[in-house]
């Protein structure tokens with residue numbers, strides 16, 4: 145070429161990371177070496193054989209054939225918005241505004257982008273689902289990480305939250321049920337978070353994408369927005385997990401709180417949603433079908449998952465140097481590694497290369513200094529989980545003897 149030049153990516157991409165990147169390389173290497181891999185790293189139920197319910201597929205097909213293939217209203221078709229409104233009301237949330245997006249991911253991005261300026265900060269959980277770190281990196285927002293307390297069923301450390309707040313803090317994000325810990329927050333904890341938000345005039349962003357994955361029989365998931373009329377809350381949800389349709393890319397945000405406080409913010413979110421025209425139009429018709437009917441399928445799934453969770457967590461706790469808090473929701477566990485002289489990334493890479501068990505290292509999500517973890521999912525059948533446990537035990541014995 146006569147005039148070669150290098151295309152340099154923008155600085156904003158430098159800090160965008162995704163935890164699974166490092167382990168993908170290790171998995172490729174293990175595969176090349178002929179290792180049979182057990183994938184316990186993917187948070188996608190469909191990849192483990194769970195299926196999008198038939199009635200939802202039919203609703204989408206019907207929409208396609210009715211030629212609902214134009215752009216739609218930027219914040220969602222009325223049928224979808226109405227169904228989300230009813231779902232919110234059933235959960236005790238009084239929605240002021242609803243916007244339908246390309247997955248909950250986009251709803252989270254709009255909520256953050258419309259609220260926080262470069263140089264201002266947001267409180268994020270540690271460990272955290274890595275999307276949040278990626279979004280704040282993109283918008284040059286400072287993340288301040290509050291610890292989730294392993295000694296207290298992974299509930300947020302409230303003193304830590306308060307200590308991190310300053311004049312530039314705009315919001316607190318919570319993930320409930322949590323990825324990667326599987327924790328479900330108590331009403332007390334949620335009320336205390338609301339008190340802090342009130343004291344410092346913060347917006348709460350509540351990611352509830354796993355709100356139907358409740359693995360304890362007498363436990364109810366509480367939406368933080370249902371506990372307040374005074375505090376602005378954006379609640380995120382979608383079809384990816386509860387309705388086994390991550391590929392649809394359908395999610396939403398529900399804005400609640402005092403109208404007079406939120407008018408400009410709502411318009412800012414609408415402005416952002418107009419720039420990308422709309423969420424996939426025919427796929428939005430899955431929303432009324434999903435939300436206006438009982439989710440029968442998940443009930444059976446939960447029964448299976450409960451067994452799988454118990455098997456995995458009991459098995460992990462029987463392995464020396466490994467301990468695991470029992471997840472109450474979602475389909476993740478975040479076991480702790482008490483082995484010196486090996487980082488969690490090294491542990492994970494070697495577990496993949498030597499035993500073929502693919503999990504994600506805890507540092508990819510963030511963890512309290514001095515602690516080491518890995519994230520493991522319990523979506524696969526019991527047989528696979530038993531095999532994985534045997535391999536993890538063998539590996540731990542090998543590196544500790």
Ligand SMILES: Cc1ncc(COP(=O)(O)O)c(C=O)c1O
Pocket residue numbers: 187246247248249250273275319322323351353381382383384390394395
């Ligand atoms: C906590 C959390 N929020 C959001 C998402 C992304 O959801 P969506 O597929 O609706 O974009 C995920 C996906 O794994 C998640 O775990």
